[in-house]
Each structure stands twice: as structure tokens, then as C-alpha cells.
Amino acid sequence: MTDLTVNQAKRVLVDGVPIALVLDGQGDVHAIGDTCTHGDISLSEGFVEDDTLECWAHGSQFSLRTGKPLTLPAYEPVPVYVVQITDGDIFIDPTVTKEIS
Template sequence: MTAERICTTAELQTDKAFRVVIEGEAIVVVKDSTGAVHAIGDTCTHGDISLAEGFVEDNAIECWAHGSQFSLATGKPLNLPAYEPVPVYNVNVDDSGVVYIDPANKTLAS
């Protein structure tokens, strides 16, 4: 599988979650306050809740249901009740600001 075009950086609002589904995988895309684009799994590992409906702050996304926060950079949970990480997807942004994600190119923090 090759990387799939998602959007442009101009279409992403800073610190707002943007949900996409690629090959059946729900992914949250976020442009942080520095302009960096992150992509992590959309499902909270504690309660099977969409993280895209949560809140983005300080390089983390918070599940609206139970308050677990996940690092946008590593996918690691930053507090309980979640204790399992979400996957992090490799993001490529080309010179024109187009964001690409390959759902096969992901990592899971240990």
C-alpha cells in the first residue's frame, strides 16, 4: 500500500481533531500549535470511544468519555484509566502542504 492523500495543512485547524478512515482504519489527524501534523489511532484503548470527538491540548488528545490523554507524538497514554497506547502513523507533508498517510506504516509504543 502506498501513502494516501488526506488533506492539505491549510484544511486542518490547529489543535482540532480531524477523523479519516483509510482501508478500514480510523485515524485522527491533528495539526499542533507548532504546525506539526500528527496521526494516531482514533479509538481510545480504554473504552472504544472515538478520540476525534475529544479535546486537543499540549500535544495530547483527550478522550471525552473518561479523560484519558494520549501523546500525539508517541500514542502513549498520559494518564489513567487508559494504559495501552494507540498506534502512531507516519505522516508525510509535501512541499505544497499536502498530507499523506500510509496506514501500513504505523508504530505502537511499548
């Protein structure tokens, strides 16, 4: 957690699954799939804006809470992973995604 910078995404591999971690301004940590659903682009190389992570390639903004793209050209969501923080350490199980309705 200490190596996360507020509103700056960090790419991590958990059991080979690329995940973009974002610490937001409220202190919440988000974990979403790092690969844009429009192309093979790492979302963590993009920009955090409000509650979204923007793909630098064509500008789709993915919600950090739902994984859904809020702007085209992407239209498929990325997975959102459950984040557990214990004693400042971040735990993510890449097989456990949030149920988003």
C-alpha cells in the same frame, strides 16, 4: 492540510483505518489511532491539550508523539502513524507506524 484547524482533531478513514489527525500550534501534523484503547470512543471527538489528545469519555490523555496514555483509565497505547506532507497534501500509510521506544 488546509482543512485542518489548529489544535482540533479530525477523524479520517484511510483504507478503513480510523485515524485522528491533529495540526499542532507549531505546524506539525500528528496522526494517531482514533479509537481509544479503553473503550470504543473516537478520540478525535475529544480535546487537544498541549501534546495530547484527550478522550472525552473518561479523560485519558494520549500523547500525540508516542500514542501512550499519560493518564488512566486507558493504559494501552494507540498507534502513531508516519505522516508525509507533499505540496500541502497529507499522506498516511495505515500500515506504517512509528517505532516508539
